[in-house]
Amino acid sequence: MKYRCVECGYGTNSLFVQYSPGNIRLMKCENCKAVADEYIECEIMIIVIDLIVNKPKAYRHLLYNVLGSQTLNFKGLLWKLSFGFLLLDAYRSLLICRSKEEWSSTSIASFIWTCQKVLMDVVIGNLMFFATFLLAMRIFLSTSIGSLRYKDIFLAILVSSYFKMCLFAMMVWEFPSSVVFIIDLYVLSSNIVALKVITESAMSRCVLTCFSAHLMKFLVTQALELRTL
Ligand SMILES: [Zn+2]
Known part of the structure; x- marks a missing residue:
């Protein structure tokens, strides 16, 4: 099967x-009888909002019906992401x-040290x-992964980390550095939803998997920071 029902x-x-250009009829899912992918007719902003509120069906639309492995140049997409x-x-x-250093010191040594870090x-x-x-x-999801390709899981993690883009807002506005960790927590929650959608495993197992990796x-x-102090 090429696509998935988002519900x-x-x-x-x-x-x-498609009957004629601009005249389409959405197909219904054979399993749940709902419209298989209502997002096809939605504005992109609706999809973005649903992704922000971590709706599994928005992730299903994006990961299976838009960016799935049937996408042309899937490898190129993975590299770019x-x-x-x-x-x-x-x-x-x-x-x-x-946030931890005095940026008043603009010596070459401090620049090299920062790049290295x-x-x-x-x-x-x-x-x-x-x-x-x-x-x-392997530990928490071994039974449910089955024939799922690791490339699809990798794609799900990369795509669901999109919220990191909010870090660019810190270029324009001054935020306390704790905002970085709040963004990290949000990325963790999106990773969990994307992993659940792609593996169809129990939520608790997806939480354990993503939490272990983020931790x-x-x-x-933190250990690298202590070493370089
Ligand atoms: Zn369905």
């Missing part, structure tokens, strides 16, 4: 029938460094994040 996740071959993810993470680490945070932090994530998935990343970056 129940049941597979379907088509989401709509990974690059954006790492870039946002580097900016996050830079914000934390900036950001690079270590991003590389080691994310390596540990994804390693823990894979391990936690590991937090502990590793």
